[in-house]
Amino acid sequence: MTDEEIVVVLEGYKHEIASLKQRMDSVGKIVDAVHTLALEMARQTEEIKHMNSSIRQLTDDVTELKAKPGRQWEMLIGALIGAVVSAAASMLF
Template sequence: MTPEEIAVKIEGHEHEIKSLKHRMDTQEEESKSIQQLVVSVERIALSTEHIMQEQEQQSKRLEKIEGRDGEKWRKAMSYIGTAILGAVLAIVFSRIGI
């Protein structure tokens, strides 16, 4: 092999090495971006889980509140019904003479 052929081959190898370095740098940047994306997705997953737990707790509290209002309404209707029944019985008993 002549010195010119060796120089050409070395130059070709240097060019190939530069190309590989450039591709490796690009690959490292992409790897960093992917790692940042993974961290962001993990944060989102944790936030979503926390939001779901909070929503579940609020749902339970809302059910209690709704149940309490319904219970108050039923008690009020019971009292009104008892009062009406008492009035009707009082009228009936007064007519009968008891």
């Protein structure tokens, strides 16, 4: 090979290397973006877990609040029945 042919081959290699560097830069940016997305997904997963816990607690609280009026009515009816039975018993005696 002559010096001129070697220079031509080396120039070709230079262009290929430059092209590969550009591709690697692009791939590096993509990898950084994927890494950022993965971190964001991890944060969002933790937030969702916290939200699920809060929703469970709210559901329990709402269930308890729904049950309160029923218990109050039961207590009222029990008191009325007790009063009626007491009044009837006092009339008999």
